[in-house]
Amino acid sequence: MTMWTAAISALAAIVGILLGGAVRAMENASARKRDAESLLAALVAEVEALVRLMDHRQFLDGILQCGLDAKAMVEGGRGQEEAGFMTISLKHNYFSIYEASVGKIGTIHPYMADRITRFYTYVKAVSENYDPSSPFQNGLTAGAAVQVVESDLQLLHTALMLGRHIATFHNMAPPPGIIDPFVQHAAQEPAMPADAAQPSLSDQGKA
Numbered sequence: 001m002t003m004w005t006a007a008i009s010a011l012a013a014i015v016g017i018l019l020g021g022a023v024r025a026m027e028n029a030s031a032r033k034r035d036a037e038s039l040l041a042a043l044v045a046e047v048e049a050l051v052r053l054m055d056h057r058q059f060l061d062g063i064l065q066c067g068l069d070a071k072a073m074v075e076g077g078r079g080q081e082e083a084g085f086m087t088i089s090l091k092h093n094y095f096s097i098y099e100a101s102v103g104k105i106g107t108i109h110p111y112m113a114d115r116i117t118r119f120y121t122y123v124k125a126v127s128e129n130y131d132p133s134s135p136f137q138n139g140l141t142a143g144a145a146v147q148v149v150e151s152d153l154q155l156l157h158t159a160l161m162l163g164r165h166i167a168t169f170h171n172m173a174p175p176p177g178i179i180d181p182f183v184q185h186a187a188q189e190p191a192m193p194a195d196a197a198q199p200s201l202s203d204q205g206k207a
Contacts, residue, residue: 036107043108043116044169046097050123051163053094060156063126067149070142079143095120112169115162122159126152 054060070083093099098120105113128134129152140148 035104039101039104040108040112040169042097043101044166046095047116047119047163047166050094051160051167054123054156054160060153060160063130063149063152063156067146067153070145070149073142074146080141082139083142083145095124112166115166116169119159119162119166122155122162126156126159 066083073079073081073083098116105117108116129148
């Protein structure tokens with residue numbers, strides 16, 4: 001009887017350990033899920049704010065006008081002259097949530113992490129060109145500026161499309177009917193419908 005009692009006690013202890021471990025694992029998984037959901041909500045809010053800011057301040061139109069001014073200089077035979085451009089002085093860090101969370105991006109869904117990372121990469125790449133201290137502001141010829149601005153227009157247009165898509169990330173899984181600006185073949189993923197014509201310097205003045 002004593003032997004059976006000891007065996008039952010040992011078994012109960014083992015089961016208790018296993019159950020305790022399972023409970024702790026579930027609690028940890030639940031905590032990670034809550035952290036990931038909070039991170040996603042914060043990133044989505046920051047992205048939405050950036051998109052609204054860029055729309056309100058008409059960054060795309062401003063950059064387009066810079067390119068048109070440079071293009072006019074080139075067409076007027078002044079392509080080797082220095083071109084003056086607008087500056088975007090970012091005194092406030094509009095990327096603070098993303099920068100503080102780079103090491104945790106992997107905790108959210110890979111599809112969402114990929115799109116969010118692309119958005120910030122593109123926006124930061126463009127904004128750096130228009131910072132007052134950027135080499136882009138010092139001695140760039142009109143001819144070179146036309147090429148830089150054309151690239152920036154494509155990046156910023158894509159970033160705005162991504163930002164509006166990211167605004168739909170209110171749950172921890174991609175929304176149904178994925179909208180993706182990078183996929184052209186519906187057999188792979190549903191492609192993003194045309195939001196607006198992508199601005200291009202070559203399209204101006206064709207009417």
